[in-house]
Amino acid sequence: MSPLYQKQHLQIYNSLSGTKEVFKPLLEGNVGMYVCGPTVYSNVHLGNVRTFMSFDMAFRYLKHLGYKVRYVRNITDAGHLEDDADQGEDKIAKKARLEQIEPMEVVQQYTIDFHNILQKFNCLPPSIEPTATGHIIEQIEIVKEIIENGFAYEKNGSVYFDVLKFNESHDYGRLSGRKLEDMIANTRELAAQSEKKNPQDFALWKKAEPQHIMRWPSPWGEGFPGWHLECTTMSTKYLGEQFDIHGGGMDLKFPHHECEIAQSEASCGKNPVNYWMHANMLTLNGKKMSKSTGNYINPGQIFTGENEFLSKGYVPGVARFFIMQAHYRSVLDFSDEALQASEKGFYRLMEAVHVLKGLEASSTSSFSIQEWIDSCYAAMNDDFNSPILIAQLFEAVKYIHQLKEGKEKLSAEDLEVFKNTINAFVFDVLALEDSTASADANTDKLSGALDLLIKLRTEARANKDFSTSDQIRDALLEMGIQLKDGREGTTYSINQ
């Protein structure tokens, strides 16, 4: 069978061109994708999770289409400067000093937290997850190349990228739509004592002050790499000088991604990325979630409900469903009310998927399932439009009920395709975890006990002993077990 991508033509919104473009990888059938990972100096917050979840969905869809994808996502465990002045201290070192532990201990702790959280949200691990500290040598090599090519200069043990020089022969600012002249005109003259030739220049290598704990030897003395360099280095190393997709949060577009382009072009002379993808912000109270301003919620609090903005806890699948209901390029505002709405929709969808499993085929089909399938692919091919896909899934929910009631029919072949498609989109692409299914998979004993309770309640109802029957029903509901009285007896569902 030929791979799906030969039939399904994916379009991706490219931040570089500002338009949707047909996706065509450099090497047919293969995709190289790089996503900027977290800086591990504190717990990831829900806004971070949204971005990684968006690219997880993209990764999953590319794989679904039959592409062989190498997905690289870095861990930033060194280098991010605390401020632009010459403090020479990065966030990880500062945190380590405050907590009186080794920097790598901080890194380890928050890397584990990051992995745990993403796993809970059903994100696949990337193919390669390189660390900045593991690629110091490679970073130094790139700095050397940039100096050799005349686009960087050394000053007092630090190396800076010469943006003005670069802009003479290249276009600095084309990703973010900025013009260097405008930037110069609007510069705030604060860092007057800076070693930089121009305020727009950025550090490739920073000299380590004596109190700085994270340091490595280099041709320019002991120091540490600048904060844009790692991504250039590691994407080049694992995906090549040119690769297909580079993703990250919208807030990284400038200066981070702009600097990456500049570094690549200044070192190897090639435009590194064909498709730039930027995921939009998750807001809280209408404002961007941000560690530095304190306007954020920790992902773990979603599950427990321990947050002033939450009325209760939610299973990870609900949060994922909520996020997938918005397009990745739109700002999404987080609220308890919106999450509650998503929760109901999520369980309704999952219930229907459950019902679908037990449906039986007819000899013929009364409607075209292929038309529906096409609309699902059309949604995803249109720049990963997961909200439209979900709308189509709710169309499928209607079909499922009509099939169940015998109002519509599907042949064995069509039913099989229907089931496969639903499973592919719900579980493989959107990765909505079916918490109801996992609950009853390992609860044989519970289901036996429930069957008994249902039997007792049915008998009580037959005897018109409604106080007993209602007691059973209400007590179970308290525990999150919903009894459902149908025409053919009572069934139940377990909500977590």
Place this chain on the structure above:
RNA sequence: GGUGUCGUGGCCGAGUGGCUAGGCAGAGGUCUGCAACACCUCGUACAGCGGUUCGAAUCCGCUCGACACCUCCA
């Protein structure tokens, strides 16, 4: 101040020059011992003001408002 994005029904959130997503909430109904669950039916919204057009919420201009980036942040 500069750059960019956006402003959609009670809420969330797609989309688009004419065929008017979807979810939640709400209303009515079927089912039920009463319920819950489930299912069926129902809402003609697109910031304001001009303009282009046979026709705009969708294109253009202006106004107002919001957000993001310009400084570490997904």
